Amino acid sequence: MESATNFFRNRYSLTGLESTLNEEEKAFQDMMHRFAEEVVRPAGAALDKLTPEQVIAPNSVLWEVYARFAELGVMEILASDEVDPVTEARLMQIMLEELAWGDSGIAVSLGAGLSPLMHAKMFENQFVMEKLLANPGIGCWAISEPDHGSNQIMHGKGYATQKPNCIVKFDGDKLVINGQKAAWVSNGPVANFASLFTACDFGGEELGQCVVVVPMDAKGVSKGKPLDKIGQRALPQGEVYFDNVVIEKEWLLVAPENYGAAFESQLSLANAGMGLMFTGLARAAFEHALDYAHERKQGGFAIIEHQDVQRRLFDMFRKVEMCRALSHRVNEYIAAAPRPSLLAAAASKVSVTDLTFEVATSALQMFGGNGLTKEYPMEKLLRDARAAQIEDGCNHVLSIKGGSLLNKDNPLA
Ligand SMILES: Cc1cc2nc3c(=O)[nH]c(=O)nc-3n(C[C@H](O)[C@H](O)[C@H](O)COP(=O)(O)OP(=O)(O)OC[C@H]3O[C@@H](n4cnc5c(N)ncnc54)[C@H](O)[C@@H]3O)c2cc1C
Known part of the structure; x- marks a missing residue:
């Protein structure tokens, strides 16, 4: 017998009172819904029952989810200059709703995974963009610190004066990173690139703040134990540590004056x-x-x-x-x-x-x-x-x- 949900999907639309999707958007929604139903939802249910260590183990279904998502080509669509901001926003809203309909922890992981690429595009850094497209991997957004959670939200610019836990030092054509980000960094335990929003010593009288993309295989980067938490258990979270990590200055996305x-x-x-x-x-x-x-x-x-x-x-x-x-x-x-x-x-x-x-x-x-x-x-x-x-x-x-x-x-x- 037909389910009540399918009955109403046939009468209205997949998402309810939707009336404005064009043909391309509809095709994108169909593709995303199929992915959410066949891949994301079963994987999310299975990952929810595992320990955080099992979630990121080499045999975990999480890796299959990442691989299948990469095959959909979303990264290429978002990186393309041909997609205008409003079209991109509409595709994003279709994609994120479908992914989280499947599993919100996986949706956050896939969404956060695009952060370095989105930031390279947003802050117009061609060097970083090319590096990321040449070597696509999983990204993360690392901003929260053990001593600066809500503080970052309340005082986005200015928290750096209050004993930051992580600092980038500008040293000629190099950036030297020391310190750590909090256990809350989504994808922290699995990321290949981090979009690091953090304090910096740029040679001024006071500390500033900057945005840097850090390749996680750089010498001196290490990852904490994955966090065990009540919800969104498919989303791996954990600390990222920096011990004298040296990278080229080209990885700087945002200088202190624009932070x-x-x-x-x-x-x-x-x-x-x-x-x-x-x-x-x-x-x-x-x-x-x-x-x-x-x-x-x-x-x-x-x-x-x-x-x-x-x-x-x-x-x-x-x-x-x-x-x-x-x-x-x-x-x-x-x-x-x-x-x-x-x-x-x-x-x-x-x-x-x-x-x-x-x-x-x-x-x-x-x-x-x-x-x-x-x-x-x-x-x-x-x-x-x-x-x-x-x-x-x-x-x-x-x-x-x-x-x-x-x-x-x-x-x-
Ligand atoms: C599922 C999940 C995913 C996350 N993903 C990321 C990520 O990808 N990257 C990342 O960097 N971080 C991430 N975070 C961190 C998240 O942004 C922080 O947890 C959040 O900002 C709160 O910080 P905190 O946990 O340190 O709480 P605290 O700042 O210690 O807050 C504790 C309590 O004090 C209250 N409080 C604090 N300051 C004030 C104030 N000024 N006025 C009134 N009340 C206040 C808060 O409301 C809260 O109830 C994630 C968190 C979760 C739960």
């Missing part, structure tokens, strides 16, 4: 991406609840017959559509705007991840006792959604930051 703007751009990109991805998780949770409500019989009839069950499903449905509406609006706005808008991106990230957690909680409740068991997908989705409220900035802190951008006397507003 503030670069930080705002990257955090905007990351927060906008979070909104797109977690719309996918909300949709997955809603679909599971919708199907279960049609299948589960209590006292001889399906629970969907109860008006209150229908009302609860409607509540989830409208929240998923709210997530998509806001995250797409923000993403397309940022792509076309003359300067990145953290105000817009934080609004998307905070709203979507809070709504997604609400949807995941209601969807779990729909399964009754079964929602709590590992035999059903709901408890995993709840754990994955919970992590998102801290990821890329705690929602409380991002809200304070967003509020500060509504003060017209704030120079960043």
Whole structure:
């Protein structure tokens, strides 16, 4: 018998109230959905049950996911100059929603994996771009430090004056890196390249901050133990250590005088991406609840017959559509705007991840006792959604930051 989700997909569209995809976008969505359904979702479910060490072991299915994703050619599409920013943004929103519909931990890993390439393009460094395209691997964005988590979000430019844990020293035509980044770096244990946002000693009176891409096979780079955590367990996370790492100055993407703007751009990109991805998780949770409500019989009839069950499903449905509406609006706005808008991106990230957690909680409740068991997908989705409220900035802190951008006397507003 046809599932309720498929019935509504045929009546509306794969993602619900979607009306504006052109032919190319539709083909891209079909390709991404197939990948999410056949590769990402089963891999995410399997990886969730493993230890962090097993997740990154040579025989782990994670490597197959990376290889199959590379075959889709997304890196080449994003690196191409022929794709204009708005088209790129629309492809990104299709891709990230589908990937996270499959598994949000894997979606974050694949998204973060593109960071060095996206940064090389954004900050227009042809040397780094060519190196990355010649030797494609997994990337990471390394910014959080043991003593600077929320502090980075609150005071993106300026934290470096407060005892940074990682410093790049400018030394003629070389860069010398010492210190460490926090255990939270997504892909830290598996990355081939790190996009390092960090403090620098550039010879000025005070420390500054800069962005450098670091090849992770450089002498002196080492990786910490992969982190064991409650949700998004398919996403490998861990410290990155730098012990007198020397690289050429060509790897510098952003000099200290431009760091503030670069930080705002990257955090905007990351927060906008979070909104797109977690719309996918909300949709997955809603679909599971919708199907279960049609299948589960209590006292001889399906629970969907109860008006209150229908009302609860409607509540989830409208929240998923709210997530998509806001995250797409923000993403397309940022792509076309003359300067990145953290105000817009934080609004998307905070709203979507809070709504997604609400949807995941209601969807779990729909399964009754079964929602709590590992035999059903709901408890995993709840754990994955919970992590998102801290990821890329705690929602409380991002809200304070967003509020500060509504003060017209704030120079960043
Ligand atoms: C799944 C996941 C993926 C991540 N991926 C990456 C990544 O790829 N790269 C990377 O560099 N980092 C990454 N992070 C790190 C993430 O950005 C930080 O965890 C986050 O910024 C919070 O920092 P913290 O964990 O050190 O918490 P803290 O900063 O120690 O915060 C602790 C508590 O204090 C509160 N708090 C702190 N400062 C303030 C303030 N000024 N005002 C009010 N309340 C405050 C916070 O809200 C929180 O409740 C990831 C985190 C997670 C969970």
